[in-house]
Amino acid sequence: MSARILVADGVATSRIRLKVRLTSACYDVTTTGTAEDLLRMARETRPALVILGRGLDDPHPIQLCHRFSQDPDFANIPVLMMTDPASRVDALRAGATAVLDANVSELMLLARVRGLLRDADRAEDPGFAMAEAQASFESARPLIALIADNPARAIAWRRLLAQNLSYRFQTMDTEEALGSAADRGVDLYLIAADIQNHGDGLRLLSELRSRPGSKNAGFIIATSSERQDMESIALDLGAGEILPLDLNPPGRVEVAALALQAQLARKKRADSRRAEARRNMMLAITDPLTGLYNRRFALPRLAEIAEAATGARSSFALLALDLDRFKAVNDNHGHAAGDAVLRHVAQCLTHHVGPDGLTARMGGEEFLIALPHHDQTQAFRCAEAIRQHIAASPVTLPGANGGMTITATLSIGVAVAEGAAWHLPPEDLADMIQERADRALLTAKSMGRNKVMLSQAERAA
Incomplete structure (x- = not known):
């Protein structure tokens, strides 16, 4: 869709000339000859750029530019003033984003318009x-x-x-x-x-x-x-x-x-x-309590990890983690205590996984870790280190329980994707590995909790 430009000039021939030049470059151009219409149309149509000519008398274009640039409703709309060189300083002082001689060449006019519109677009780019x-x-x-x-x-x-x-x-x-x-x-x-x-x-x-x-x-x-x-x-x-x-x-x-x-x-x-x-984007993909990625981000990212592993013929591991008897923490000590435990676990997971892996809170007391380039032995060692760290690190409770400590434990299911799974589409591979890790987690729970279970072996810690 072409950018919308609003041209304001009291002289009809100037408006028409500007409209022809800009329309030929495929911009959507609207014109007006009065200040009142400019302000009204700017509010109604939200143009990407306003061009002010010299033909406006009440108020003077410089005064109108100052009024426009000071209006919070128009804070993100650049203003290009077409005036004589002697008025350039006054125009810039009035808040004009750029100033051009009214007799500027079409080449320079279009270059300036492109630059102003490009800068406006860059300002909205979040930089994903x-x-x-x-x-x-x-x-x-x-x-x-x-x-x-x-x-x-x-x-x-x-x-x-x-x-x-x-x-x-x-x-x-x-x-x-x-x-x-x-x-x-x-x-x-x-x-x-x-x-x-x-x-x-x-x-x-x-x-x-x-x-x-x-x-x-x-x-x-x-x-x-x-x-x-x-x-x-x-x-x-x-x-x-x-x-x-x-x-x-x-x-x-x-x-x-x-x-x-x-x-x-x-x-x-x-x-x-x-x-x-960036802040809004991070809020959309992270869990506000723990700072870890949330489910919305984790599942598509897991599919990307599976795709990269398939292309490189490399293994990757998935850990499904669940706090043991977490409901009892909330029931006995309150939700503030439960939040403290969740934050403590998140910090531990982040420490052990590092920036190369994916760590996410999937909801409640459930967590997920993806470890690119990890085989079964490496994944088990990482899971066991996490389990031992959590079990050996008492959590100090806040609020009414201040000073009291409790010990939390984790059950972990581990699944590894390697050679035999590379023929699957990445989404199917991710789903399969997640299902296997979940089954291993359930096995760890059924065997007494506070254990690490491999999805294809009856080995537990």
């Missing part, structure tokens, strides 16, 4: 791989990396920007910039489009955006007046803003300072949304 979050600058001043075409320019940038902003600035060469991606320390990169050779700044931008440690940073490209042909390319490669290479002429450093502030603010909002999305 759950990589380490980008370092926050809540308590530390943001770090800006300056990669110029020569050392003197980098020093001049730092001097001029430091006069207007209380951020940390560090000049870097290309190698240092790439190295900075490893520690996730840079919040924004200001890069000359041509560092030593034509276009190598754009290649650096592309490389930094592809690396996990720097892909969520902000990026600004600086170009000379002779290299404006590179601006649309820079935006398409991921730059959030374009600045002139020389910041000395009057007014330019103020524009640059506002641009840096805007990019950092966008990065902060995007980081916050990604962190919230």
Whole structure:
């Protein structure tokens, strides 16, 4: 589905021209000629982008931009202002996400639109791989990396920007910039489009955006007046803003300072949304009491482990675990005591399994452990170590039972998938191994509890 763009301009010919240019790029464009309609339509249609032209008189476009950007209902909607260069500072101060000359080329207009829509999409991306979050600058001043075409320019940038902003600035060469991606320390990169050779700044931008440690940073490209042909390319490669290479002429450093502030603010909002999305995702797949994965996550993950083992012709083991006489703990000591036992068991399981295995609470007092690349002997040893650890570790009870300790025990069923099972589809293999582990668990319970039972052997501990 194409992105919805709302264009507001008091001049009909300007609206029509913008609509034609954007519609030709397959965007869903709606237009209005009044501020009242803009605010109403923005609430009703929730556009992905708002473009403000110069033809609005009541209120003035700058005032309307400020009103729009300050409205909580529109907090996540970027605003692109089409105005004259002399009004750029006022537009940025009013909260415009980006500013373009009203007579901009179609190439540059579409590149800027693509960039704004891309950044909005990235802000909503939760990053399912759950990589380490980008370092926050809540308590530390943001770090800006300056990669110029020569050392003197980098020093001049730092001097001029430091006069207007209380951020940390560090000049870097290309190698240092790439190295900075490893520690996730840079919040924004200001890069000359041509560092030593034509276009190598754009290649650096592309490389930094592809690396996990720097892909969520902000990026600004600086170009000379002779290299404006590179601006649309820079935006398409991921730059959030374009600045002139020389910041000395009057007014330019103020524009640059506002641009840096805007990019950092966008990065902060995007980081916050990604962190919230990760939190929500973790809540959906983890058990809130123990912090282990829940059943919803564990069963599909078990099928993935079975598929990987089948493809690699490698064994894997499954442990079904159940606390013995857990109901008596709740009945005799209360549910707070039962929760303390469950948390204690979860910590023990996590310690013994480590990051390479899967540990989940399946419900109540039932747990599941999957151990890739484990044969029967290894799986039994792991299960026995867990059983002994739990039995030898009294749990201190909270609340009214504070100071009292009880000892919990586990019964464990172990099943191993190896050669003979590789012909099964992964889902069937996972179901079969889980069923065998469950049967072994029931056998362990029937033989007196606090035992480890292998699914294909009458061996117990």
